[in-house]
Amino acid sequence: MTTQTLAGVDVELNEEGFLVKPEQWTEGMAVELARKEGIDPLTDRHWQVVRFMRDEYFAKGTGPTVRVLGKTSGVTVKELYELFPKGPAKIAARIAGIPKPKGCI
Amino acid sequence: MGDSIEKVSIIISKGSLEGIYPGLIMANGARAEGIEANLFFTFFGMEAVLKKRQDHIKVATVGNPGMHMASVVGALPGMSAIATHMMESKMDKLDIPGIPEFVEMISDTGCGLYACLASVQLFGFTKDDFVEQVQDIITVGDFYAKAAGGEIIFT
Numbered sequence: 001m002t003t004q005t006l007a008g009v010d011v012e013l014n015e016e017g018f019l020v021k022p023e024q025w026t027e028g029m030a031v032e033l034a035r036k037e038g039i040d041p042l043t044d045r046h047w048q049v050v051r052f053m054r055d056e057y058f059a060k061g062t063g064p065t066v067r068v069l070g071k072t073s074g075v076t077v078k079e080l081y082e083l084f085p086k087g088p089a090k091i092a093a094r095i096a097g098i099p100k101p102k103g104c105i
Numbered sequence: 106m107g108d109s110i111e112k113v114s115i116i117i118s119k120g121s122l123e124g125i126y127p128g129l130i131m132a133n134g135a136r137a138e139g140i141e142a143n144l145f146f147t148f149f150g151m152e153a154v155l156k157k158r159q160d161h162i163k164v165a166t167v168g169n170p171g172m173h174m175a176s177v178v179g180a181l182p183g184m185s186a187i188a189t190h191m192m193e194s195k196m197d198k199l200d201i202p203g204i205p206e207f208v209e210m211i212s213d214t215g216c217g218l219y220a221c222l223a224s225v226q227l228f229g230f231t232k233d234d235f236v237e238q239v240q241d242i243i244t245v246g247d248f249y250a251k252a253a254g255g256e257i258i259f260t
Contacts, residue, residue, distance in 0.1 A: 066137050067202065067210060077213040085215075086139030104130055105201055 006032050018099055022057065025097030033095045037086065042095070046083055049075055053089075053096040063093045063101035112141040112255025114248070119260070120149030120158075121165040122189060128260040129153070129207050136214035143251055144211065146239075147221035150260075154218065154239050155230070159204050164188040205236070212238035217251065219243045 001020065002013050007028030012020040017036075019025055030050055034042045042050070052073040057063045066089045070077035080088035089101045113135045117128035128144065135142040152158045166172055166179030166188050178184065193203070202210060212218055220235055220242045232242060243251070 066133075066214070067200075070210065070213075077210055081136070081213070081215050087137050089137060090139065104134055105207075 016100060018094055019097035022054070022096075022098045025054075029097060030095050033097070037084075037091050037095065039084070039091075039095070043083075045075060045079070046092075046095075049073055049080065049083060049088065049092045050096045053092050053098060053101075057093075057096070057098040062103075063089065063096070063098050065089050065101050065103040065105060067105055068103075110135075110140055110256060113258060114143045114145065114252035114255055115258045115260065116145045116147060117150035117153060117260055118147050120152035120162065122162050122192060123164060123169075123171075124260070125150065125153045125162060125204060126201075128258075129204070129211060131258065131260075132216050133207070133211050133214060136211070136216050141255065142214075143217040143219065145219050145221060145243075145248055147224045148227075151220055151224055151228070151230070151235075153204055154208060154220065154236050155234055156236055157234070159208065159236065162189075162204055164192055208236060208238055219248070219251070221245070221248070 001015065003010055004013055007026055009024065009026070009029070011024050011029070014020055019029075031042060034040060034046070039046065049069065052069070053063050064072065066077060066080060069075065069080055069089060075083070084091040093100055113131070115128045115132050117125055119125065128150070132142045132144045146154050152162055163185045166174060166184045167176045169179070172179065172188065174184075208218070218239050220239050222242050222244045225242050232239075
């Protein structure tokens with residue numbers, strides 16, 4: 001666990017770099033978290049995925065896997081990997097300030 | 106992060122449902138973690154990427170102690186189809202994709218898919234027999250070149 005200042009707020013990140021308290025997240029933090037992942041700027045398509053991740057997390061208690069994202073987010077699997085080459089579900093969850101999605105597929 | 110896995114090359118050599126899925130799941134999971142991945146299909150593992158076969162993959166009910174079924178029972182007509190149907194309906198409930206859909210998705214993640222030249226020649230297949238996601242038919246030497254710098258997993 002480390003404490004970092006994101007968008008002017010002190011927040012806790014776990015050892016994998018995920019926000020410990022998703023409710024602390026702001027859009028400004030997303031921009032800074034994305035920059036750390038080498039994603040700059042966040043395009044509308046990135047935002048579509050990031051917002052979808054948050055909605056799913058708060059509705060279901062866990063973020064969607066890549067397969068679920070590809071089926072339901074309105075962004076295809078191919079495009080998801082173009083937007084987030086280092087792993088769409090994992091990286092988008094980190095930017096969205098939610099825990100890493102669980103699930104093998 | 107110096108000891109993280111950056112690249113995997115997974116070989117699928119068996120043509121049963123339980124022989125194919127683990128390799129597909131590992132390849133898909135690698136890409137989800139941002140790990141570079143390649144899949145190589147050899148011998149009966151090619152069933153997963155053959156147009157006429159990939160939708161007809163069965164669970165092995167003979168010589169499979171994990172089924173807890175005597176092989177003489179497993180050998181009865183229809184047993185493999187029943188076991189396959191049961192497993193597929195469970196997978197469907199868990200939203201695990203069927204093999205054709207899974208292969209397509211894995212290709213979309215940017216994973217490379219290749220068939221083994223020796224096996225292709227042995228069985229008398231051509232590139233046209235394979236689904237479009239198979240990028241190439243390659244030699245074992247090509248395989249090692251593609252796998253260079255990563256982990257190799259044989260299933």
